[in-house]
Amino acid sequence: MSTVTVTLVQVDGEVITIEDAPVGESLMEVARSRGVDGILGDCGGGCACATCHVYVDPAWEAKVGKPDDIEEMTLDMVSHVTRDNSRLSCQIKLAPELDGLRVNVAPAD
Template sequence: MITVRFITPGPNGPLQDREVEVSADGRSLMKAAVDAGVDGIAADCGGALTCATCHVYVDQAWLDRLPPPSADEDTMLDYTAEERRPNSRLSCQIALTPALDGLCVTLPQRQW
């Protein structure tokens, strides 16, 4: 098990900070977030890389620990509801491994 920190916008603006213990078995960050009931991950396509509703901003300290986005992910990031940033990723494309223990991501204000 590893811990992932999710920072989500609150309903009235303040951020909510939640740490979740998830399995590091290679499943996606999106799946782990949905299974843990993290608000803000719509995951409309279920991880098929066709909707961009699992957009997250990866904490700068973790960017170098992730493989770069694939060409398909890079294209889909152009269709996110919120601004694309240099640290934008689709959580369906981040495979959880023990090396990602402590990963921190911030969810955008909206996914659609």
């Protein structure tokens, strides 16, 4: 499988399903290339800006996993809107086991 399907729910409620997301790319890269609102990726995937913040659907949290220490520090910059299921989408690398992944785009503030 070289592509997977991912679904992102924008802050305004619009549901965007991407059926040909390339395995190996980050969720941020895929979302940005498809113009998903709220995924800016200002730092280019360097885990430094938190403009790619998403909430992972509870059904997918275990497969996606938890942020590492560096990602946690960046998430702290937006701690007023972080939740237990917060992740930076630039740190979620698409893999076959994430086929069907669903996340909600987090508000910017």
